[in-house]
Every structure is written in structure tokens, then in C-alpha cells.
Amino acid sequence: MDGGQALIRALENEGVDLLFGLPGGAILPVYDPLIDSSIRHVLVRHEQGAGHMASGYAHATGRPGVMMVTSGPGATNVVTALCDAHLDSVPMVCITGQVPVGAIGTDAFQECDTTGITMSVTKHNFLVTEAQDIPRVVKEAFHIATTGRPGPVLVDIPKDIVDPGNPASAMEWSDDIEMDLPGYDPDTGVDASDIATAADMIRSAERPVLYVGGGILKARAAEVLRQLAELTGIHVVTTLMARGAFPDSHDLCLGMPGMHGNFTAVTAMQEADLLVALGARFDDRVTGRLDGFAPDARVVHVDIDSAELGKVRRADVAIQGDCRVAIEALIADLQANGLGDADRGAWRSRISGWQERFPLAYEAWEPGQALKPQYVIERLRDLSPDDTIVASGVGQHQMWASQYWRFDHPYTWINSGGLGTMGYSIPAAIGAKAGMPDRTVWAVDGDGCFQMTAQELVTATVEGFPIKVALFNNSYLGMVRQWQEMFYDERYSEVFLSKDVPDYKMWAQSMGCEAMRVDDPDEIDDAITKANGIDDRPVVIDFRVMAEEKVYPMVPAGATNSDLVVPPSQADLSR
Amino acid sequence: MNVAGPDYRYHTLVVTVENKSGVLARVAGLFARRGFNIESLAVAPTDDDRFSRLTIVVDLESAPLEQVVKQLDKLVNVVEIRELHPGSAVERELMIVTVEAEPDRRDELVEQLDRAGGKVLSVGADRMMLSLVGPPKRIDEFEDLLRPFGIVELQRTGRVALPVLDEDA
Structure with a gap:
């Protein structure tokens, strides 16, 4: 067997069914045995697209996303997607071609220092230099990507060790592959005495909040989270990475906290006497100015990555371990030793008071205006199946989607949280659709984002992934425009795109999509209903939305969460 | 977890890593991108050729020790990290130095060297090359002593360290 065949076989052994990629010189020999493989390859139009597709696939299915690209520019084009996955802890494996071992370091054609x-x-x-090592390294790569805190792993493969014409590619396959990772031992168990202390703190807290992050989804812990919340009656906030981890329709759900979180979620955290952080990392977009964040709260922090514990906010109890294991242990303790008798009546009525006075709100549409983007999200939400997967780009449309969608199922919200990668939504939606072909998948995108990765709609058409794109076209880089309006005296610098160039409808049609344009609120429902009925090709709806619309609430940069700016209609209400 | 306490600015970590290409770059890259400062770094293979040992002296003013250790521990090629409290570590460093040594000052120089426990490695017409092994503080002091003679070239290894032996070890 040669190294190329071994690589494909090793991927098959890992259960890979889909591979997102684009061939080139250095990876050519691996594309030949791929023809005879059970693995389906999805040919992308730009390698960044392959990376985000692998990410969307991983988010939606829980299985690692896999991509394969060539050396040099192929590798550099996936860097953004790798960084994105690294910050959002997405399990992915990326195979890159490399110049032959002997040419490494000589500035050879399409050489770059990928590792x-x-x-x-x-x-x-990994940089693999011997064909014989390929099966072991592939096994190690999948193990590292999917265990502990998940993340992207890259395997760089020089051409000569996979090229059957080269003696260096000769290897002997063995089914008995032993990993050699003496420095890698992800610990998932939890310390029992820490659990007992945390349970005591929960029992005595009068103003507790469960602060839930993306780690809950990675740990497949949504169900036990719900049990914990219902057992204790403690309210839950779900961060941008955790939308759907706890049902928005649940009485205990307060929604998203943070810079554009809703008033109640932000304020409940701010006023809490106990934050139970579960798979969350006190990101600056959640905490606002750190020295003013949740000043009275003691903190129980559960994370599988011990480096997150105490990194940003000191934890009174730091529990290193898998969220599901930790939550199960907490539930067991609370069931065995009681829930305590802390009086939370006043806290509950404060919360419901905030919810009543400060719901998410926007001003009603008036004739002559472009569409209200929040209203478009509401209609998309109400007219699409309950378990629709939403993949978002980055910017205002992302915040509105997170705020106004109602996520009642885990793994239905896919977005770029940590890196904030514009252009994420279309390829991520394709990856999600590839992994979950029976589900409706909507990409919620902005016009700035769309222009970064729209070419992957060609991939969607040709490869048969009928995603739907709701394009929120306000002809601006809207979030930047919002900051310039609010914090730079309305001096708009390089944020205007163009309303009519490109013609999104024609562009989408040229890529094989059904395309519509909606300017009138009365046409929104028909367009969405029509799109939801199309399942043989992608659909793009160009929604012409208001450029002046802003995302509220908002914590200005550098402010504490107590200085949350509410929509103008709520500005005079007492807090 | 910061056992060094407020009195110590530096802390020594003895880090066992896989003896593979690129591992030093991973460690150095981690320090650079997280803003941790390295005061001293020494690297050498161990008695087991699968592993190398790094002795890293970390500047605690740049980052809490706990973060440094936890981030290091996340590197897949890092096998073991031992934190050496400055008070309970045996630390050594080697210095070799070429100094101006006119014949009339040579006796004085050799006397200082003997007192410090150093060695003469090489003698030239007007210069001598010396070596000294010792705790970093003693090396510092000896370096100061040599300065009036005129230091031509000086190289220190950076420190290596092991924990103090228990009495019953």
C-alpha cells in the first residue's frame, strides 16, 4: 500500500463520510485513491469555504468536520477557518498537501510553512515525514480534535510520501494502530468535594443564574442542563455560542447575555449573587468592563479546559471536567442532600419585572421605510420548521438572528462567535445541510458577508445542498455603521457598499439558485413560504432592510453591563 | 496556586517535552502570543532520548504562574511540568567568559576565580578564558567582579534546576 491509499483508508476508519476540499499539485496523489473510496468529496470553490463547511458540519452533527486542501495557497486559505474553529472549539481535521520532504525549506513552488x-x-x-506514520497520525489527529476541549487539528503531508511513483510512499498497513501521545491525556472526571461545595453554594444562593456557554453543546449536556434548571428552578442565560442549549420557550430561559444580550439576561447576571458558569469562558463580549461585571456574584466555574478556570474571573469553586459529568454530579448531590431553603421569591419577581418592562423591542415599520430586519427574522422563524438550522454571518444580522429567533433545540444555531468571521454563514450552512440533509437550513447573511463567500452557492447547487439564504441587504457594513453613528458622531467612514451592485438576484440566479427580492413587508411571508417549499436547489432572498436600524440593547465598548443602552422606547423606564 | 508568593519575581518551571522537531517553537510561540515573558531558557535531551527537558524561568510580572502552567500543559507535546519554588530548587548555571588579563593583574584574577570556585579554561598573552558553575546569583556576583578587569566576551547558559532532595531520599 502507498501513503495516499493509507491516508484515505485511515480517514475511512475514522468514520469520515464527507470530505470538503479542493485539489492541487502537492495533494494530487491523495485525490487519486479518493475516487475508489466510500468517502464523498465536496468540491468547494475556495478553501476557506471548505473550512467553514467542515465547521458547520461539525456543529450540526457533533462529528468532526474534515477538509483537504493543497500546499501553499491552499493551506493559507484555510487559516481563517482554522482560527475560527480554534476559538469556537469546533472539532475538525484538516489535511494539507506539502512539497516533498526533500524540498521543504527551499522555497519550493507552492511551499509554505503550514505547521x-x-x-x-x-x-x-503534525508534519508527517514517513508514509508509515500516516495511519497513526490520522488516528491521533481525530483523537485530539474530538476529546477534551475540541478543536481543529491539521495534518501536513509531503507529496513524496503519498505519491505511488516515489519509493518513499511505500508502507505496510496494519489494523493495529497505537497512538503515541505521552503528553495528551484529557481529563473529564470531576472532583467530588468541589461538586459538594458548588452544590452548597447553589443551595444558599438567593439570586443564582446558570451562565451557559458553548461547552454545554460540546458536552452533549443540554438534557441534563434542563434537569438541573428544573430541579433547582434557577434561571438560565445562553451565550451566543450556546443558543439552543436551553429552550428559549422555557419559563426559566432568560435568553442571550452580553453586549447585545437582552436586558433581563444581562441584568440578572449583573445582580446575581451566584453565577454557575457551565462551559462558558467569561468572554469580553459577555462581561463588558470586567471590573464592573457581576460585582456581587460568587462564581462556580465548570470547564473541561482548566486554563479557562480563573483566566478572566476568579472562581470561588473551579471544577475542571466535562460539563455533563459535572451537571450530573450536581444533580445527584442536590437530590441527595436537598435543595436548601434560600428565599428566591424577591429575585423571581425582579426578573419577571425586568422581562415585562424590557423585552426585546424595535419600532414599528412605517410606510416608505425599507424592511425592519427584526421583523424579517420573526417571520422567518414563524414560517420555518421548528427544528430549522440557522447559520449566521457576523454583524447586525447575526445579533438580530440570535435575539429574535426562538431556539428550542440544541444544534440549531451555528455561528462564528469567537473570531467573528464575516462570510461564515453560507459555507457553514452548506456543511450543516450536508450533515443533516433532511433539515431545513437557513443562512442568515448580511450583504457585506455575502460578498465574501457567496461563491460557495455554486458548490451548493452543483453538489446538491439546497440551503436557503436570507440576505439582509442594507447596503452597509451595518455593525460598523452603527458604531460610527453612535460613537463617531455619525461620521461614516468606508461602510457604504451599494444597494444595487452587485445585483444579488442575478448573481444568485447565475449560481443556479432560485432568487427573489423583497422590498415590501407584505411580500415577506410569500417569499419565505416559497423558499421553504423549494428543495431542489438553493434559494436566495434579497431582503432590502433599513440601514438606520440599530441593534439594541447594547453595552458600549469599555462600559460595564450596568450601563446597558436600551432601545429609545424604553429609555425612560425605571430599572 | 502561585506558591512563589509576592517575594519572588521569577519562578522556575522544569518542563518535560517530547523530543520532536518544532516543540521548542511551540513553547516559545505560546509564551509570545500569550504575553508571558521568559527570563531564562535552557534545553537539553534527557536520559530518555524520547524526551527533552526545558528549564524555563518565568517572569511572574507578565502573567500569573497558574495561567502559564495551564497553557503550557495544553500543548500536546508537553509531557510533564514541575514547578520549582525558588526556595526549594537547586539551580545551576554555567558561565564562560574571556577577560582582559595583563600579566601584572593575573594573580589577582586567579585569586578571585579560586575563591568563586571557577576554572581557567585557556590562557592567552593578554587574556584568559574562565568558567564558573554555580547558582545564578553567584554567577551574577562573579560577573560584577570581573567587570573592572574588562570583559571581552561572555556567555551564560541560562539556568537548569532540580528540586532539592528530601532528607530521606
């Missing part, structure tokens, strides 16, 4: 470049944006990476 050097990606060292800081992957959980780990």
Missing part, C-alpha cells in the same frame, strides 16, 4: 503558520490557530498540528 508554523497554523501552530497558534490549531489545537495541534
Whole structure:
């Protein structure tokens, strides 16, 4: 067997069914045995698209997303997607071609120092120099990507060790593959005495909040989270990475906290006497100015990555371990030793008072205006199946989607949280659709984002992934425009795109999509209903939305969460 | 977890890593991108050729020790990290130095060297090359002593360290 065949076989052994990629010189020999493989390859139009597709696939299915690209520019084009996955802890494996071992370091054609470049944006990476090592390294790569805190792993493969014409590619396959990772031992168990202390703190807290992050989804812990919340009656906030981890329709759900979180979620955290952080990392977009964040709260922090414990906010009890294991242990303790008798009546009525006075709100549409983007999200939400997967780009549309959608199922919200990668939504939606072909998948995108990765709609059409794109076209880089309006005296610098160039409808049609344009609120429902009925090709709806619309609430940069700016209609209400 | 306490600015970590290419770059890259400062770094293979040992002296003013250790521990190639409290570590450093040594000052120089426990490695017409092994503080002091003679070239290894032996070890 040669190294190329071994690589494909090793991927098959890992259960890979889909591979997102684009061939080139250095990876050519691996594309030949791929023809005879059970693995389906999805040919992308730009390698960044392959990376975000792998990410969307991983988010939606829980299985690692896999991509394969060539050396040099192929590798550099996936760097953004790797960094994105690294910050959002997405399990992915990326195979990159490399110039032959002997040519490494000579500035050969399409050579770049791929492992050097990606060292800081992957959980780990490998440069394989012997064909014989390929099966072991592939096994190690999948193990590292999917265990502990998940993340992207890159495997760089020089051409000569996979090229059957080269003696260096000769290897002997063995089914008995032993990993050699003496420094990698992800610990998932939890310390029993820490659990007992945390349970005591929960029992005595009068103003507790469960602060839930993306780690809950990675740990497949949504069900036990719900049990914990219902057992204790403690309210839950779900961060941008955790939308759907706890049902928005649940009485105990307060929604999203943070810079554009809703008033109640932000304020409940701010006023809490106990934050139980579960798979969350006190990101600056959640905490606002750190020295003013949740000043009275004691903190129980559960994370599988011990480096997150105490990194940003000191934890009174730091529990290193898998969220599901920790929550199960907390439930067991609370069931065995009682729930305590802390009086939370006043806290509950404060929360319901906030919810009543400060719901998410926007001003009603008036004739002559472009569409209200929040209203478009509401209609998309109400007219699409309950378990629709939403993949978002980055910017205002992302915040509105997170705020106004109602997520009642885990793994239905896919977005770029940590890196904030514009252009994420279309390829991520394709990856999600590839992994979950029976589900409706909507990409919620902005016009700035759309222009960064729209070419992957060609991939969607040709490869048969009928995603739907709701394009929130306000002809601006809207979030930047909002900041310039609010904090730079309405001096708009380089944020205007163009309303009519490109013609999104024609562009979408040219890529094989059904395309519509909606300017009138009365046409919104028909367009969405029509799109939801199309399942043989992608659909793009160009929604012409208001450029002046802003995302509220908002914590200005550098302010504490107590200084949350509410929509103008709520500005005079007492807090 | 910061056992060094407020009195110590530096802390020594003895880090066992896999002896693979690129591992030093991973460690150095981690320090650089997280804003941790390295005061001193020494690297050498161990008695087991699968592993190398790094002795890293970390500047605690740049980052809490706990974060440094936890981030290091996340590197897949890092096998073991031992924190050496400055008070309970045996630390050594080697210095080799070429100094101006006119014949009339040579006796004085050799006397200082003997008192410090150093060695003469090489003698030239007007210069001598010396070596000294010792705790970093003693090396610092000896370096100061040599300065009036005129230091031509000086190289220090950075410190290596092991924990103090228990009495019953």
C-alpha cells in the first residue's frame, strides 16, 4: 500500500463520510485513491469555504468536520477557518498537501510553512515525514480534535510520501494502530468535594443564574442542563455560542447575555449573587468592563479546559471536567442532600419585572421605510420548521438572528462567535445541510458577508445542498455603521457598499439558485413560504432592510453591563 | 496556586517535552502570543532520548504562574511540568567568559576565580578564558567582579534546576 491509499483508508476508519476540499499539485496523489473510496468529496470553490463547511458540519452533527486542501495557497486559505474553529472549539481535521520532504525549506513552488503558520490557530498540528506514520497520525489527529476541549487539528503531508511513483510512499498497513501521545491525556472526571461545595453554594444562593456557554453543546449536556434548571428552578442565560442549549420557550430561559444580550439576561447576571458558569469562558463580549461585571456574584466555574478556570474571573469553586459529568454530579448531590431553603421569591419577581418592562423591542415599520430586519427574522422563524438550522454571518444580522429567533433545540444555531468571521454563514450552512440533509437550513447573511463567500452557492447547487439564504441587504457594513453613528458622531467612514451592485438576484440566479427580492413587508411571508417549499436547489432572498436600524440593547465598548443602552422606547423606564 | 508568593519575581518551571522537531517553537510561540515573558531558557535531551527537558524561568510580572502552567500543559507535546519554588530548587548555571588579563593583574584574577570556585579554561598573552558553575546569583556576583578587569566576551547558559532532595531520599 502507498501513503495516499493509507491516508484515505485511515480517514475511512475514522468514520469520515464527507470530505470538503479542493485539489492541487502537492495533494494530487491523495485525490487519486479518493475516487475508489466510500468517502464523498465536496468540491468547494475556495478553501476557506471548505473550512467553514467542515465547521458547520461539525456543529450540526457533533462529528468532526474534515477538509483537504493543497500546499501553499491552499493551506493559507484555510487559516481563517482554522482560527475560527480554534476559538469556537469546533472539532475538525484538516489535511494539507506539502512539497516533498526533500524540498521543504527551499522555497519550493507552492511551499509554505503550514505547521508554523497554523501552530497558534490549531489545537495541534503534525508534519508527517514517513508514509508509515500516516495511519497513526490520522488516528491521533481525530483523537485530539474530538476529546477534551475540541478543536481543529491539521495534518501536513509531503507529496513524496503519498505519491505511488516515489519509493518513499511505500508502507505496510496494519489494523493495529497505537497512538503515541505521552503528553495528551484529557481529563473529564470531576472532583467530588468541589461538586459538594458548588452544590452548597447553589443551595444558599438567593439570586443564582446558570451562565451557559458553548461547552454545554460540546458536552452533549443540554438534557441534563434542563434537569438541573428544573430541579433547582434557577434561571438560565445562553451565550451566543450556546443558543439552543436551553429552550428559549422555557419559563426559566432568560435568553442571550452580553453586549447585545437582552436586558433581563444581562441584568440578572449583573445582580446575581451566584453565577454557575457551565462551559462558558467569561468572554469580553459577555462581561463588558470586567471590573464592573457581576460585582456581587460568587462564581462556580465548570470547564473541561482548566486554563479557562480563573483566566478572566476568579472562581470561588473551579471544577475542571466535562460539563455533563459535572451537571450530573450536581444533580445527584442536590437530590441527595436537598435543595436548601434560600428565599428566591424577591429575585423571581425582579426578573419577571425586568422581562415585562424590557423585552426585546424595535419600532414599528412605517410606510416608505425599507424592511425592519427584526421583523424579517420573526417571520422567518414563524414560517420555518421548528427544528430549522440557522447559520449566521457576523454583524447586525447575526445579533438580530440570535435575539429574535426562538431556539428550542440544541444544534440549531451555528455561528462564528469567537473570531467573528464575516462570510461564515453560507459555507457553514452548506456543511450543516450536508450533515443533516433532511433539515431545513437557513443562512442568515448580511450583504457585506455575502460578498465574501457567496461563491460557495455554486458548490451548493452543483453538489446538491439546497440551503436557503436570507440576505439582509442594507447596503452597509451595518455593525460598523452603527458604531460610527453612535460613537463617531455619525461620521461614516468606508461602510457604504451599494444597494444595487452587485445585483444579488442575478448573481444568485447565475449560481443556479432560485432568487427573489423583497422590498415590501407584505411580500415577506410569500417569499419565505416559497423558499421553504423549494428543495431542489438553493434559494436566495434579497431582503432590502433599513440601514438606520440599530441593534439594541447594547453595552458600549469599555462600559460595564450596568450601563446597558436600551432601545429609545424604553429609555425612560425605571430599572 | 502561585506558591512563589509576592517575594519572588521569577519562578522556575522544569518542563518535560517530547523530543520532536518544532516543540521548542511551540513553547516559545505560546509564551509570545500569550504575553508571558521568559527570563531564562535552557534545553537539553534527557536520559530518555524520547524526551527533552526545558528549564524555563518565568517572569511572574507578565502573567500569573497558574495561567502559564495551564497553557503550557495544553500543548500536546508537553509531557510533564514541575514547578520549582525558588526556595526549594537547586539551580545551576554555567558561565564562560574571556577577560582582559595583563600579566601584572593575573594573580589577582586567579585569586578571585579560586575563591568563586571557577576554572581557567585557556590562557592567552593578554587574556584568559574562565568558567564558573554555580547558582545564578553567584554567577551574577562573579560577573560584577570581573567587570573592572574588562570583559571581552561572555556567555551564560541560562539556568537548569532540580528540586532539592528530601532528607530521606
